[in-house]
Amino acid sequence: MTTIIRGAKILGGETADLLVEDGVIAEIGRVSAEGDEIDAAGLVALPGLVDLHVHFREPGGEQAETVATGSRAAAQGGFTAVFAMANTSPVADSVAVVELVHDLGRRAGLVDVRPIGAVTVGLHGERLAELGLMARSRANVRVFSDDGKCVHDPLLMRRALEYVRPFGGVVAQHAQEPRLTENAVMHESELSGRLGLPGWPSVAEESIIARDALLAEQTDSRVHVCHVSTAGSVDIVRWAKARGISITAEVTPHHLMLTEELLAGYDPLYKVNPPLRRDEDVFALREAVADGTIDIVATDHAPHADEMKRTSFEDAAFGMVGLESALPVVLKTLVEPGHIEIADVARVLSSAPAAIGGLTGYREPLAVGAPANITLVDTADSSVFTTERLAGRSLNSPFLGIELPGRVQHVLHNGYRTVAEGKVVE
Numbered sequence: 001m002t003t004i005i006r007g008a009k010i011l012g013g014e015t016a017d018l019l020v021e022d023g024v025i026a027e028i029g030r031v032s033a034e035g036d037e038i039d040a041a042g043l044v045a046l047p048g049l050v051d052l053h054v055h056f057r058e059p060g061g062e063q064a065e066t067v068a069t070g071s072r073a074a075a076q077g078g079f080t081a082v083f084a085m086a087n088t089s090p091v092a093d094s095v096a097v098v099e100l101v102h103d104l105g106r107r108a109g110l111v112d113v114r115p116i117g118a119v120t121v122g123l124h125g126e127r128l129a130e131l132g133l134m135a136r137s138r139a140n141v142r143v144f145s146d147d148g149k150c151v152h153d154p155l156l157m158r159r160a161l162e163y164v165r166p167f168g169g170v171v172a173q174h175a176q177e178p179r180l181t182e183n184a185v186m187h188e189s190e191l192s193g194r195l196g197l198p199g200w201p202s203v204a205e206e207s208i209i210a211r212d213a214l215l216a217e218q219t220d221s222r223v224h225v226c227h228v229s230t231a232g233s234v235d236i237v238r239w240a241k242a243r244g245i246s247i248t249a250e251v252t253p254h255h256l257m258l259t260e261e262l263l264a265g266y267d268p269l270y271k272v273n274p275p276l277r278r279d280e281d282v283f284a285l286r287e288a289v290a291d292g293t294i295d296i297v298a299t300d301h302a303p304h305a306d307e308m309k310r311t312s313f314e315d316a317a318f319g320m321v322g323l324e325s326a327l328p329v330v331l332k333t334l335v336e337p338g339h340i341e342i343a344d345v346a347r348v349l350s351s352a353p354a355a356i357g358g359l360t361g362y363r364e365p366l367a368v369g370a371p372a373n374i375t376l377v378d379t380a381d382s383s384v385f386t387t388e389r390l391a392g393r394s395l396n397s398p399f400l401g402i403e404l405p406g407r408v409q410h411v412l413h414n415g416y417r418t419v420a421e422g423k424v425v426e
Helices: 066-075 096-108 129-138 154-167 190-195 203-219 233-241 253-257 260-265 281-293 328-334 340-359
Strands: 002-011 017-020 026-030 038-039 045-046 051-053 079-084 114-115 170-173 223-225 247-251 374-384 403-413 416-420
Touching: 002 045, 002 374, 045 340, 051 066, 051 328, 051 340, 066 079, 066 096, 066 114, 079 340, 079 403, 096 114, 096 129, 096 260, 129 154, 129 340, 154 170, 154 203, 170 203, 170 253, 190 260, 203 223, 203 233, 203 247, 223 253, 233 247, 233 281, 253 281, 253 328, 281 328, 328 340, 328 374, 328 403
Parallel strands: 002 038, 051 079, 079 114, 170 223, 223 247
Antiparallel strands: 002 017, 017 026, 045 374, 374 403, 403 416
16 A cells, blocks of 8 residues: 655645555655655645553443544544553453453554553552553553552552563653542632632642652652642652653643643532642643653543543543644643644654554654554644544543644554545545
């Protein structure tokens, strides 16, 4: 199968054609071959996007999302690979469940779906799950997380870090000290007191990150911090990196753009874990992406059925969908203000998350001989984000009604077109 992408803007700034043959980039430059052509005039060619943090809910939560519908949402957003968190029902704490998720992803065929294995059995935080067996399974698990819950026992966290080191694994921590966040539903501040809602202090996140950084140093292992949300957390990650600790960190698009003031109307759409923080936290997070303290942007795509969100604020589920809006929000919050360049988007949304997760084929984006995972984006487009751009099963996006820049027009996954003219290929 031969595809020619005509006249795309390559990250170095030049305009070129890309020849794709048998799922591989065969040539970049002036291509004279014939085949299925994509007119990419005016479009920016990015390596296929990679999301290290999604919730596809299957098995057990299919009313909110399935691996198939989540794969559609991912493709619509320009992604060609995603890492699916373990907090399903049953939990992905065994070979059987991670291989099920892996096989469902292959059956859907739109993106590479890489299962994340649970750190502890049932996410209960009491004993380690089958980390080695999951790593040796056909799912080839390399990332382990109890996301949604914190591995709060320091001895268990130390043992997990020791266990994954020999096979190059990484423990992705949901940094939330449970004793400091009992019943908490929003950032602890003057606003939470005024609204009468239980507050979530920044130190609940920061204390776990500091502890885990020291554990990673002691074990000479890798720790990844999920959804960093506070300026204090940024300071701790920066300190740990300066010390030479093997720590990486992610930020979500919603934490780069939204703040706690949105909760003044008690709208459960804005209820998320960790909570939306202050303006100064948002600024610190943007600066941390710019200077490399925060390595990647990851969506924490968290779909919910309507009844889980259309209820009282305190009873509503935590979470927001984010796959389809991730790239536009990154363009709006990081590229347009000048924090990063478009070439950096390829790093924070593709090559860096791929490297953390152990994916190959993304470390030299758009290179001859690399797998043809390519996202073509109209960065000049600016339009109101509506439900028409949501391709998953749930609609709990906080960006509906907001004008956002950029629109994904075409996506190739291993050479096959998964998105054409802005729509998922059926």
